[in-house]
Structures are given as structure tokens and as C-alpha cells.
Amino acid sequence: MKWLPLLLALSLVPGAAPASVGAANDPHVLPTLSIPRRNSMNHVPKRSETAPESRWKLEDLFGDQAAWDKEYAEAKAQIKQIADYQGKLADVSQLKACFELEDELSLHVERLYVYANMKHHEDTAEPTYQALSDKSKKLSVESGEALSFITPEVLGLSDEQLDAIIKDESVAKFRHTLEEMRRQKAHVLSKSEEALLAQVGNVSSAPGTIFGMLNNADLKFPKVKNEDGEEVELSHGRYIQFLESKNRDVRREAFLAMYDTYGKLKNTLASTLNANVTKNIFYAKARKYDSVLGMSLYGDNIPKEVYTNLIDTIHKHLPLMHRYMELRKKLLGLDELHMYDLFAPLVEEFKMDITYEEAKKTVADSLKPLGEDYLKVLQEGFEDGWIDVYENEGKRSGAYSWGAFGTHPYVLLNHKDNLNSMFTLTHEMGHALHSYYSDTNQNYRDAQYTIFLAEVASTLNEALLMDYLLGKSTDPKEKMYLLTYYADQFRTTVFRQTMFAEFEKIVHERAEQGESLTPQELSKIYYDLNVQYYGTGMVVDKDIEMEWARIPHFYNSFYVYKYATGFSAATSFSKQILEEGQPAVDRYLGFLKSGGSDFSINILKKAGVDMSSPEPIEQAMSVFEELIGQMEQLTN
Incomplete structure (x- = not known):
């Protein structure tokens, strides 16, 4: 399903969101490219208090709850239908029909899932959409289970059968999928061996799970002095703040306290990392x-x-x-x-105070080298309800680009009037336009790009924005600030x-x-x-x-x-x-x-x-x- 790689992205960075993996709050782990700062205003508005023109138009995906419910019912029916093809995929006509139904079902589930979760992200405390999000997640699991027979059954065909199917023009639009299945075949084991590997799945996740619990829950850091001389407990979140302090004593004390804490657990942590390496070697050998x-x-x-x-x-x-x-x-x-x-x-x-309207104009000016067609789509995104702009009570933090095939992409922001937020805007619109061009030029199955490619379009936009800002800067202080940011x-x-x-x-x-x-x-x-x-x-x-x-x-x-x-x-x-x-x-x-x-x-x-x-x-x-x-x- 198209959105599964985005869920992987979501799982990698706590508090971040799909398709925006390039940042976190720890400079020792991931690059801090474009995380907007928290709003320092005392009042964060309720969702109902935000201007309608600053909200995304999710009605472009589903007009109302009744439309969502109707498509949900269609997906549930298709989950039952897909089982009719089990054991029949050696027949090219049956395989084609199965793939077509798989695409229809996957798109329904994607649309339902994306809408429910974006509604949930508007106000995570709203129980109606908490429940809808949970309902969509359960549907996605049910769908995945129903479709799980397809790849093993195709890979169970002989090389001669699979080669003949790949050459058949009636399944030409599925050729890349079939070729990818054939490429993977050398590393797929027998049915009983695959079942055995599946059973050790929970065991294999243990090293990462243990590290996560140790690192996030059990590790206790000492207190260190902040810039005001106050004793403050060190934490993962505060570590970056201490390292960015102008007071060198604060930086040094936090640094020493952090690694002294890990040093006391070096044997346990080495064993945990060793276990993960050993697990990787086991799978590599098992899969040849x-x-x-x-x-x-x-x-x-x-x-x-x-x-x-x-x-x-x-x-x-x-x-x-x-x-x-x-x-x-x-x-x-x-x-x-x-x-x-x-x-x-x-x-x-x-200090660069940049309103959202100014940010949009600057971003558009910086992307002029990409041509009129790109700028036209960009303006459509700015003006036609692609973007949810400002923070409100309960809204998901951070920023992301997401969406479902067949509908324009969406972008969630928590915009502040600063340089970071302008870079966040161009970064996420890079993702959005990548999805737009991909979806409008490829069929559903071939539209989703890999995570290997995902950050290219967003980072290119940032590079063009930086080049534009440096080119028009005349203030030496501003120029040095931008250069250090980029370096x-x-x-x-x-x-x-x-x-x-x-x-x-x-x-x-x-x-x-x-x-x-x-x-x-x-x-x-x-x-x-x-x-x-x-x-x-x-x-x-x-x-x-x-x-x-x-x-x-x-x-x-x-x-x-x-x-x-x-x-x-x-x-x-x-x-x-x-x-x-x-x-x-x-x-x-x-x-x-x-x-x-x-x-x-x-x-x-x-x-x-x-x-x-x-x-x-x-x-x-x-x-x-x-x-x-x-x-x-x-x-x-």
C-alpha cells in the first residue's frame, strides 16, 4: 500500500509525522533541518478559533462522515472478495483480476486511513476522531492479512511460469511488481522455513525494544546547572538546549553528565547492540x-x-x-x-520575522528556477486548501506532507514567523509536489517512491531557498547567520x-x-x-x-x-x-x-x-x- 513507507517514517521519529524524517530534537542522532520552534505566545487557540482559510480542506478527500462510512463498507466487502483468488494465481487472467482488486482495496484503505488520521491530528484530544483513527488502523491490519497470500503464491510458481506471466501483455502494468517479486525469489525460503522465521519475529525485535525501554524509560540522568545557575535534571530533550548554550560550562557539564550515565551501563548496552548485530547476521545467512x-x-x-x-x-x-x-x-x-x-x-x-504570507512569497521566488509549471502547482497548493498552517490546541506537533492517491497532497505545519518555519514550508512543499507529480503521471501501484528518494525533493527546495536568500542578502550578519545554518x-x-x-x-x-x-x-x-x-x-x-x-x-x-x-x-x-x-x-x-x-x-x-x-x-x-x-x- 502506498502509505506504508510513510508509516515507517512515522515510527522512526517520535512526535514527527509521515514523509518528514529529516529532523529530531537531538543533534547527535539526526540532523536538525527544519523543526519549527514552539509558540511562545501565552494563548494557543482552539481549533474552532483558527481562520478557515488557514486550514486544510479534508473535504476534498471525503465530503462528510457518510462518504467515509460508505467507502469503509466497500473496503470491508472487498476484503472478503480477495480470498476468492487464493490458489488461482497461476492463471494470468486470475492474477490480473486479483492485482486489480488489490489496488482498489489498497486505495480505499489508504484514503480511509489518511483521512481519519489527519482529522485526528487536527485535535488529538477529540474522541470522535481518536475512534475513527483506531477504526482505520484495524481495517489496515485486516486488509494486510487478507492480501498476505499473494506474494508467497506468486513466488511459489516455477521460474518458467513466472517468466511467461511477466512477458504477457495483459499484465503489462503490473510488470514492475512481478519483476520485483522475481528478484526477491532467491531470498524467499520454503513455506515451512518462512513460517519458522515469522515465529521468531517477536524475538528478533527484542534488542531494539530493550534498548528503547532502557534509553527512554529507565535511564536516569543527574542534575546539571543551567545558564541561570539552577540545578536542572538532564534529559534527552534538554540535552540539545544545554549544548546550544552560550555558556561553555553549561555545555561541558551536560556533555560529561550524559556520557558518564551511559558509561555506567556500557556492558548492558554493548550486549544489546551485539544482540541486534547477531540478529542481523542470522537473517542474512538464513536468507542467503x-x-x-x-x-x-x-x-x-x-x-x-x-x-x-x-x-x-x-x-x-x-x-x-x-x-x-x-x-x-x-x-x-x-x-x-x-x-x-x-x-x-x-x-x-x-532575528528574522517572516510572516506566513511573506514566507510563501519568498519560497515561490526561490523556486522560480524550477519553471512555470512547478510554480503553478505550488501556488495551487498555497491557495487551494492543501496546507493546515497554524498551531491550535491539541494539534499534532511538527510538520509533514501526506495524502492519498487521486487527491491532492496535504501539508501539516505549526507555523511560527521565523526562518525555521519558512524552511519547513519549502521542505514539506517539496514532498507535496513530488507526490503530486508522481500521482498524476503514474498508476496507483507505481506512484509511491521509496524512502531512499523521499528526502531529495524536499532538500532540493531547501537548497534553492538558501541559495536565493544568500544571493539577495546584503547584511554581513544576516549572511553569516545563513551560511552557518547551511554549513x-x-x-x-x-x-x-x-x-x-x-x-x-x-x-x-x-x-x-x-x-x-x-x-x-x-x-x-x-x-x-x-x-x-x-x-x-x-x-x-x-x-x-x-x-x-x-x-x-x-x-x-x-x-x-x-x-x-x-x-x-x-x-x-x-x-x-x-x-x-x-x-x-x-x-x-x-x-x-x-x-x-x-x-x-x-x-x-x-x-x-x-x-x-x-x-x-x-x-x-x-x-x-x-x-x-x-x-x-x-x-x-
């Missing part, structure tokens, strides 16, 4: 993959070169990171730069996520070779990577060696590299668009229109970004070098 990395990349059909080229190319450009660290030390006026100085503000915050995106999204990706690769390779991953060994690997990435020009504090113990993404193995590749692909696209003009724009719009009609790597390559080569990473690094150069000029 050559390695855990190979298994992790296989689903999206990503060549290993994408992963290794990322690491190798970033290694080549580590002197840029070291140069940026020297600049950071200079801007902070420090004799020594420590790990707890990495998130300290480099310049005085340049830190490179640091956190490309360099830092690549370091995480390299740690995962080293750890799994050593385990696959039979080496023991003691807490001492894990800490040494992690510390050495920090020295390599940040350079000898800064003090890599010994305490940072325990940071591996608090990264939740290490329990969703070989995932974080997608942040770095997505950011690099977007930067490459923006560079080509700004330098080449229309030919690059045409390629990029072709990318947006492709949806999930081909493998992700092929879709990007056709559009002029070959992630199996170092070139997109190189292009991103050239932009980073330009940023550093401009910052150095402003400080001289």
Missing part, C-alpha cells in the same frame, strides 16, 4: 545474502558501491570538515575546540550520518568475521572515527567514545546513510539546475514524475544523478567548500 549490508541494500536494489562510494568520497573530503572545525574554533574565540562546542551558536542569532546541515546530514554509516559497516563486518564486540572495542571504533572525521585540530574528548550507546538508529541497521545520499543528490540537482538551466530542470521534473516506476537508483540516474558514482557527493562537497570560503571571507 552475502552480508548484512548486502541484505539491507537489496530491498531498494541499491548497489553496494552507493554505500562504499559515500564513505570513500567523504574520506577524501575530510580536510574540508577539519577546515570548518578550525573556522568554528576561530568564530567561537577558543584556544581549543571540544566535542561539546560543536553545537554552540557561531554568531549572534539574526551545519552539511556537517550533521552528510559528514555525521556518514560516520554513523561507517561505524555500522565496521561493526557488522567484524562480527561477521567472528570477532567479539566488547564495550571497549565498540568504544575504540567509535572514538577513532571521531578523530578521523573531526581531525586533530580539535580535542576529541574521551567521553565521546560512549556515544554509540545512545544512537537509536543503530537498531534500524544501515538506514542512516540515506540521509547523506539524499542530501547529496538534492545538492547535486540544485547545482545542475542553477548552472545548466532548462535541461537540468527537465531532468529533475522527470525524476518527480517517475514515482516508484523503476528502482530508485535508476530513476536518479535517468535524471542525471548517478549515486553509484562519487560525482553527486563531489558536487555536494564543492558547495560545502564554497560555503566555508564565504564564511572565511566574512571573518577576515
